[in-house]
Amino acid sequence: MNLTKRAYNFNAGPSALPVEVLEKAQEELVNYNNSGMSIMEMSHRSKDYDAVHNDAIAHLKSLYSIPDNYEVLFLQGGASLQFTMVPMNFLNEGQKASYVLTGSWSEKAIKEARLFGQTAEAASTKDNAYRNIPSVEEIEYNATDAYVHITSNNTIYGTQWKNFPQTGEVPLVADMSSDILSKPVDVSNFGIIYAGAQKNLGPSGVTVVIIRKDLLEKANMNIPTMLKYSTHADSNSLYNTPPTFGIYMLGEVLKWVEQKGGLEAIERNNEEKAKAIYDVIDNSNGFYKGHATKDSRSLMNITFRVTDEALEKQFLAEAKEAGFVGLNGHRSVGGCRASTYNAVPFEACKALADFMIEFQNKHQ
Numbered sequence: 214m215n216l217t218k219r220a221y222n223f224n225a226g227p228s229a230l231p232v233e234v235l236e237k238a239q240e241e242l243v244n245y246n247n248s249g250m251s252i253m254e255m256s257h258r259s260k261d262y263d264a265v266h267n268d269a270i271a272h273l274k275s276l277y278s279i280p281d282n283y284e285v286l287f288l289q290g291g292a293s294l295q296f297t298m299v300p301m302n303f304l305n306e307g308q309k310a311s312y313v314l315t316g317s318w319s320e321k322a323i324k325e326a327r328l329f330g331q332t333a334e335a336a337s338t339k340d341n342a343y344r345n346i347p348s349v350e351e352i353e354y355n356a357t358d359a360y361v362h363i364t365s366n367n368t369i370y371g372t373q374w375k376n377f378p379q380t381g382e383v384p385l386v387a388d389m390s391s392d393i394l395s396k397p398v399d400v401s402n403f404g405i406i407y408a409g410a411q412k413n414l415g416p417s418g419v420t421v422v423i424i425r426k427d428l429l430e431k432a433n434m435n436i437p438t439m440l441k442y443s444t445h446a447d448s449n450s451l452y453n454t455p456p457t458f459g460i461y462m463l464g465e466v467l468k469w470v471e472q473k474g475g476l477e478a479i480e481r482n483n484e485e486k487a488k489a490i491y492d493v494i495d496n497s498n499g500f501y502k503g504h505a506t507k508d509s510r511s512l513m514n515i516t517f518r519v520t521d522e523a524l525e526k527q528f529l530a531e532a533k534e535a536g537f538v539g540l541n542g543h544r545s546v547g548g549c550r551a552s553t554y555n556a557v558p559f560e561a562c563k564a565l566a567d568f569m570i571e572f573q574n575k576h577q
């Protein structure tokens with residue numbers, strides 16, 4: 214039985230991990246599989262670690278039904294290094310890559326791509342303060358583009374793609390850092406999916422990349438070894454020392470998702486959690502104002518404002534006092550944000566919803 218007092222953790226990332234996973238890691242921390250050492254202390258070429266590494270790959274492949282023509286890679290450098298690696302590998306001089314701008318992370322991604330070749334805005338919702346995701350019909354790109362890049366969930370603005378563009382021959386590249394593993398996704402629609410682990414996958418330090426194998430052959434070879442996807446694909450992500458403990462944790466999180474019933478069940482749970490909070494916003498007569506338009510609302514990051522600024526400060530202070538952690542909006546936009554990733558239990562969301570109603574009743 215879990216007797217640990219857990220915080221109502223709404224952090225945007227690093228964020229809540231499943232308590233069952235933390236407890237298992239604690240149990241195995243000092244003596245993994247009777248080896249007399251922690252997973253952190255053993256060689257990344259050992260039999261025990263090899264099993265952990267390959268299991269994590271196998272579980273991710275199974276959860277997403279990843280087709281055989283894709284590689285799963287475990288890299289480092291966060292999603293931010295992927296902003297660089299994608300164009301470094303696939304955008305050659307004279308070529309163009311198209312980026313859909315839906316928030317600060319896509320802006321950071323296109324900024325890196327500009328260092329390597331030509332870029333274009335396939336669509337942008339900046340004029341609407343990034344409140345929405347463009348419709349797939351609005352996205353403009355050419356059949357000759359190196360790739361089209363999207364950010365599937367916008368952690369800062371609280372918007373999320375509900376259906377993805379079909380870009381045919383042009384590889385679709387998705388930064389899924391903040392909604393990977395939150396719902397089923399047809400991987401075959403994408404050329405590359407990448408994500409920093411520290412929201413739904415595990416601790417920070419691992420970056421997951423799912424990449425179609427034919428792209429590896431087309432990649433630019435004239436770049437540093439560590440920044441070539443093929444280096445890592447050719448060595449099963451063991452070219453150099455991988456973040457072994459993070460990969461172990463990732464494997465345990467993947468098993469936890471399976472035990473919860475897989476991605477469909479996780480999605481249903483995420484919908485219920487987000488609904489509990491969005492309902493309070495919608496029924497508040499404008500006391501709380503959601504940032505995202507309803508059709509683009511994220512199930513992972515719920516962004517909202519309180520009716521006036523002084524009251525918003527008070528809301529955040531009282532929420533903190535009541536034990537809710539991480540409700541401040543991103544420092545670049547302010548306001549409030551509740552990140553309701555997979556490991557945040559429904560009870561935490563319900564408690565926040567109740568707290569919001571209580572606060573409104575007291576102050577309006």
Ligand SMILES: Cc1ncc(COP(=O)(O)O)c(C=O)c1O
Pocket residue numbers: 226290291292293294318364366367368369388389390391409410
């Ligand atoms: C959507 C998205 N992309 C990229 C990043 C940057 O990730 P990292 O810190 O792993 O480089 C974040 C971080 O929060 C994010 O939310």
